[in-house]
Amino acid sequence: MRDANKTIGNLIDKASVAIIGSVDEDGFPNSKAMLPPRKREGLKHIFFTTNTSSMRVKQYLKNPKACVYFFDKRFFKGVMLKGVMEVLHDSGSKEMIWRPGDEMYYPQGVTDPDYCVLRFTAQQGRYYSNFASENFETE
Template structure:
């Protein structure tokens, strides 16, 4: 696999995704996966997701910030996947929450952007493993930016 082509495919896969699979580690050390809507990113390195402060994954990330985010294109004859590995910070500050806030969120968070039940994950990637065509390549995140 050509590194520059892989880089371009990772970027296209990430930017075209509507859903990402976010992985955490539970208290017993087992991996946990959850599909989440893709809403915002600063870059390939920093990606954001919104959730409820009472969710079990918030507690998991506060105890162990190690995480992964997986993007996949599983359309027929086109299977591609990019597994980003890094850490998640649970953000409850107004600025970060406001940046990710969308119309309609008030259904879940009636007090608005400052609802104490609303928080944001800030995922910071260290590396990404790309899989396509029975081959894979791991890049440091700086190689993808």
Template sequence: MRVKTMMSQDEIIRFIRAQKVAVVTGVDAEGFPSQKAMFSPRRIDGRTVFYFSTNTSSQKVEVFRGNPKAGVYFYKQGKQKYVGIHLKGTMEVLTDHDAKASIWLPTDTMYYPLGVDDPDYCVLKFTVTGGRFYSEGKTEDLQLTDTDQ
């Protein structure tokens, strides 16, 4: 039996795509959470794989190279309603040309003057394993899948 959720999986992905900021969390070498606000994902494959651009030299890249466990939080605060979606999963650091080119934007030269192959440009690939949804005082577990169930 399928339980009715507050938002369908497709509605959740549409909500995520509409947000401008994501809070990305990893676990540092001392076992503490390390959070950073980032631009929302550049690309989402299906419902479970998210791609972010960042600096190879950043602390978050160091954190994820040490421990791939990650969380990503999306939220929207409205006058009457707050919606929050927390996703958990793993984060990979990708530095190969194809991965970087797949999310490259022409305006990225502002941050990476050497272009797509700038050594300080990399991709964070987040793969969802589960999560939680919050709205109107109610929470529920999420299990995003790439197929309808």
């Protein structure tokens, strides 16, 4: 892959769904489909919104190991990033990714105590395309 940031960045930006992975209290992997990320900083940091009361938040607080998977079903391409997930409650992070209409999920607005930000920090990844996979490090 000539330009991982561009190739994988485009795949992430066009994905309509993100699959996030966490580890439960028994050490088993858990996966969940999420709305696409609200923001990304290269391939290193990816931001999602979620409910503070969710099972995933509880799991990430106990064990931050995580993965995120994005795919293009039309061209059968995908990327798995692995790293750690942080749960952010600070107003700066919450305001950064808030969008009009989010009140549907968080009725009290950006200060809703059940609204938080997940910040995924990728450490490495694996990209699949054209019947082949390759590993890469994130920068």
